[in-house]
Amino acid sequence: MARTGATPYDIAYRIRTKSGRYVWVRDAAKFRRDKNGLAHTAIGVFVDIDDTVAAEKKRQEELEAALAKADRAARARTDFLRRISHDMRTPLNGILGLLRISCDHPDDAELARANRQKMETTARSTCARYLSISIATASSTTVPAARSRPPSTTGPTRTAERSAAGPSRTRGSA
Structure with missing residues (x-):
């Protein structure tokens, strides 16, 4: 009794044609074997x-290009979020520092007034700045990769950031 298809053969490789051009081919076959396992017939393509x-x-x-593009977009989003997080923490830490100084010196009305002005200026400019960034980001389909920092502003924002970050007058321990 003969067994059929016991040893399939299927391989792809390149060959050179008479014209010298290389092409890919597939060579596939099944063997019919006798009762001793010897192949006696081959059917193939x-x-x-x-x-x-x-x-x-x-x-x-194309898949590799799409993956590379997705990786670049992910890096751009991560970089954008890292930078904006840093840029948000800086003025907020300044406001918290001024608030702490004011709380530590409740008797100094002049210090409290000066710190309150700095905090208000910083808070207003920071909120306006990040509101515009939030609107721009929400209206776009992707986070812009070319922009490494939020858009710069002029005038009171820079002054407020310097004021908030700069040294404030402190008195001895209360």
Whole structure:
């Protein structure tokens, strides 16, 4: 009794044609074997798969390009969020520091008034700045990769940031 299909054969490789061009081919076969396991008949095909291999290679390159693009977008988002987080913490820490100084010196009305003005200026400019960034970010489909910092502002914002970050007058321990 003969066994059929006991040892399939399926391989793809490149060959050189008479014209000198290389093409991909698939060579597949099944063997019929006798009762001792010796092959006595082969049924097979030899197929030109050059177009299929080229299409698969192109698809692989497109997938790799899409992955690289997604990686760049993820890095840009991470960088944007890291920078904006830092830029938000800086003025907020200044406001908290001025508030702490004012609380530590409740008897000094002049210090409290000066610190309150600095805190108000910093808070207003910071809120306006981040509101505009939030609107711009929400209206776009992706986080802009080219922008490494939030848009710069002029006038009171820079002055307020310097005032908030700069040294404030303190008195001895209360």
